[in-house]
Amino acid sequence: MKSYEVNFDGLVGPTHNYGGLSYGNVASQSNSQQSSNPKEAALQGLAKMKALMEMGFQQGVLAPQERPDVAALRRLGFGGTDAQVIERAAKDAMPLLVASCSASSMWVANAATVSPSADTADGRVHFTAANLNCKYHRSIEHPTTSRVLGAMFANQQHFAHHAALPAVAQFGDEGAANHTRFCREYGEAGVEFFVFGRSAFDNRYPAPQKYPARQTLEASQAVARLHGLRDEGVVYAQQNPNVIDQGVFHNDVIAVGNGEVLFYHEDAFLETEQMLAELEGKLAKAGGKFQSVCVPRSAVTVDDAVRSYLFNSQLLSRPDGSMLLIVPQECQANERVWTYLQGLTSSGGLIREVKVFDLKQSMQNGGGPACLRLRVALNETELAAVNPGVIMTAPLYGSLTAWVEKHYRDRLSETDLADPQLLLECRTALDELTQILKLGAVYPFQIN
Template sequence: MNFDGLVGPTHNYGGLSYGNVASQSNSQQGSNPKEAAKQGLAKMKALMDMGFQQGVLAPQERPDVAALRSLGFAGTDAQVMAKAAKEAMPLLAACSSASSMWTANSCTVSPSADTADGRVHFTAANLNCKFHRSIEHPTTSRVLAAMFNNAEHFAHHAALPAVGQFGDEGAANHTRFCKGYGDAGVEFFVFGRSAFDSRYPAPQRYPARQTLEASQAVARLHGLSEAGVVYAQQNPAVIDQGVFHNDVIAVGNGEVMFHHQDAFLHTEQVLAELQEKLAARGGQFQSVCVPREQVTVEDAVKSYLFNSQLLTRADGSMLLIVPEECRNNGRVWSYLQQLTTSGSAIGEVQVFDLKQSMQNGGGPACLRLRVALKQAELAAVNPGVVMSNALYATLNTWVDKHYRDRLVETDLADPQLLIECRTALDELTQILKLGAVYPFQLN
């Protein structure tokens, strides 16, 4: 099941993510929160119409006035926002980010077939590398607990310690390979650096956000066996070219990994270990490797070719969901045409317009969290977050009612924006049946 992040009312281009080329290059442009939310909803509806199980993950309260108070700004909510805008606008921008829309960073999920206690495990990501994202995990944990609220089937873990040594970016650096979604699989953790072992190289220009130690800790928390885990280091050279998460250079599904030639260090050993461990679990690993001669890393970053959704249809064929930017890149589009006619595991490509998200550095894969569920577990999911025609219509009406169609940096200091966001979220908790997941109370 794919759970897509619903874009929040404060979606703006703050340029907050150093190392994310799109985020930085579009900084300070005007955004359209209403269009962003509707583009995301359209993708959710399209996947539902194709027969895929689809869910919704709620946005967070922004601006985060509580975070600003913890940084020394005092007074009423309006005064806090005004002082922050006057004295430290970058902090107000960070506390106004709608970055929780990218639910691939919300947590890491291990299905029950892989875990020692036979439950689905969730660990919220601490997102420690960026302040604007590091404030997300308390609300993320509450929202996940409200969505998967059945201790018989689901186990929830708090975020790892909020220090650089345990930097954890969630499912953006985690992929699972399996013969069937209900079968025991091999969980693939990709890290950018080691915090405690200097033998591992590190990028020189941009930060490596995921540590080996964080990945290992999540695997322990989830009760994963050594036979069902592979750790791989991301190529530091591609991090320095703007590949801030593994899901910008590789995507996996079922028995298939679609990846760039330069994605990993020690690629041959990584692929061999994946093949061996998946074979021991009844699967046949397949690598679809994109040569650098056909698609450069720069092309991959600009088009977000690998920040795509790789989905298995009911007939077993695979579909790749890519952003419009892939069609606009001649080399990438030419490669995709060859791919779908070459007899590879990927038989079809579909293009979606996600420009509002893409300009902030998040493509189709960033917007979704994949959760493999058995039938009893699916039945235990909060039904309020499961996409349907009725929910799609309701959420579009909700967006039309509460969202602005233009937002610039100076708007973030408008106290009315906070009121609009809280009013919208108060109504959303009732629509999605989430209960009291937000700390604010409407007056």
């Protein structure tokens, strides 16, 4: 039976803004308070989805969150009508209003961790929504994320959904941004690779000194247990705390994997040689041949990697066995990074081609091509069981483009977030979107 890796890209929401909310995310903080362009951001994301679809890759779309999150503000003591809640929050606690308007859910690499059926004990595809507990503005995402994923992957014969881990620091979980999977074929058993920044209970693991380590070892282990993964099919590795302190807040800012290949920076991990040997050995037992491509610090510094998002790229398998790397324009603008990539693709190695996309609106908030997508390996039967409304087609692209043009503003500043009309615009748009994507009632305003 044929299998695929399907990329489900996050649709950028109508409140896309630069709140500078993520301490440790250099791009997010450096562009704080600038005016954003939600319409351009959404169209840039859709253009990438369409391009991958036209290249022959399976592509889907994941709906954004309802923002502002009025229910979250009510839990913090703001009362009255929805408009009054927003007005009072803007007057008394503007940072909380900004947090409630966060569009960070567009980076669906953080939405959940996904294990394909070939790896799990019960032979189903397992999803665990990430608690994103490190940042308040992200910690409010997982209830809606769970409902949206449940509406997309509703067939209980093929799909299993788990609630987010306990919302405490010891189980900080950032989803697929710190998880990848190696396999010979997508439908065969593979090795799931969990990367953590710190241990909550074992002080033998060093921690960063400047920026927070968002993913814990204990969270990764809990997800592996929930998904019924075999010990021989799991490898845990620690991020280098020094690179976290340089702005590498997730592993997908410093490494990306696909198929049998890991593309990573020389300084990405601790105990690198031991980790590579474990990956090689376990993948060999699963019938695969692990291969790695290490980018030396002499060619690309960690600072270059963070500024260009070289590793926050999509590594995609082509039918001839070669790989395609999808990168943001910022890679082309960085002389050292672009020189490295030109040499990489001309060497006749595993990565044969690089394609560049304009994702400036996302990049300015600290998210590149890899942040925008959640990877789900599915066999033909499972793909047929996915809600067909979320699978990208030419007609769906046309409908979503028209929807964005109709509902999105082309400029949004912090002061605009205090406008109660923005909430009405967002709800009107999302109500229409759930009909386009055939999701049913997934947003609080549709349910309550």
